[in-house]
Amino acid sequence: MKQRAPLVVANWKLNGGTDLMCASVASFVKKRFKAAIGIAPPYVYISDMVSFLRNSNIMVGSQNVSKFASGAFTGETSAQMLKEVGCGFCLIGHSERRQVFLENDASCHTKIERALAAGLMPILCVGENSQQHELGLTHDILYRQLHQALDGVSLQGQRLCIAYEPVWAIGTGKAASAAQVQEVHEYIRQELGAILGAGVAGQVDILYGGSVKKDNAAELLAMPNVDGLLVGGASLDPDHFAEICAIANELAPHQEAQ
Template identity: 60%
Template sequence: MKARNPIIIANWKLNGDIDLLCKSVASFIRKYFKADVVVCPPYIYLREMLSFLQYSSVAIGSQNVSKFESGAYTGETSAQMLKEAGCKYCLIGHSERRSMFRENNQSCNIKVKSALDSELKPVLCIGENAEERDAGVTRDVLFRQLSEGLEGIEFNGDDILVAYEPVWAIGTGNAASADNAEEVHCFIRKEIKALFGRDVAEKVRILYGGSVNKTNAALLLEQKNIDGLLVGGASLDPSHFMEICQVADQFSQKTE
């Protein structure tokens, strides 16, 4: 069992339809997991998922959140709106948001603060791309993303999660090896300790994301510093995702 309860987060991205929603609900309805399980569907399905899964242990999260609280910002959704809709978590700074929508460390910082103010749990995503990895600057990139993304924030360890997702592994089928992922997670935890203290570093949950599937889930979760998984493509197959959640249960400290 792990000292920090494992968490599995499904990120559907811009995928899914009513058929997927129904199959996912059928898999999870009235289901209890010892691990924490979160599903982040497209915005349009948030209400349906929340309604159908209200008696399960599955929580609902958002794939993004606006840095604005209100105003003339067409297409934006605020942290308070997400909270009122029933979300408990929100992804912030996913690599696709950074690369395609010019998200940066400063905007992530604003979003983390906004999420906390609305009592959402932000999942700050950090990770290097292939060029940065090949140049040997992975740790420099991660430190900047972490320190600037959390600058000026009171962090107690339970209220924010960090997800390490090497950009070169996302959607490629080439996940980081368990040993390599653990090495990076250990580095991230040490930097959190330097920035926020030992107590925070021991409590914060750090997830791995990047071509996660049922085959490598156990290898990743058995690592000391990997506390959960951010699952992309494999989460679009409800039975596959269920198997990943069941693997995570084996590492949980909770009892039914």
């Protein structure tokens, strides 16, 4: 049995609306979880989601955060603003942000520091694309992403998560095998030890994201270095996502809900 409860995070991306919020909240009514559950809706729904879930132990977070603290940056939202409206975490460096909006490891580093300074839990997303995967460059890509984003970062007791999301598996239905995921997560843990120190690295949750569904959730969560899941498409079906959360709940240590 793992010492920490699994963390399951829903990333709605540019999807959803009031109907999805209401259906999602309804699927969690009167439920308390030993597993840690988080939902990252689009920006405009964050405040409503925080309000709807105020009597639950479900976290609400952001899909992104600005690398700027304030200033003339139209369309940006700072870490402090997110914290003030009730966010507990933020995704940083999601593959779609890297590919579509050309975000890089340097900006991820700045965003992580902004998030930590505001009291948000950063979830740094890392992973290789299909070409890099086929060329056997997975470790090289992860090494660069982890070191450039985290070198010099001081957690000072704050929580950090890493989400491994192989780009070739996102939205393709081609989830990595549990054995593949375990091997990569073990490598990530090793590099976190080199960057942050072994003691700190052991406290970092490493999530898997990439075509996660209720059918593979249990097998993935059973892997020693898989501490949770980042769920994309399946989180847009409230009943499906609730089933994934129930699976995580069953695998959580038997203790009071967090």
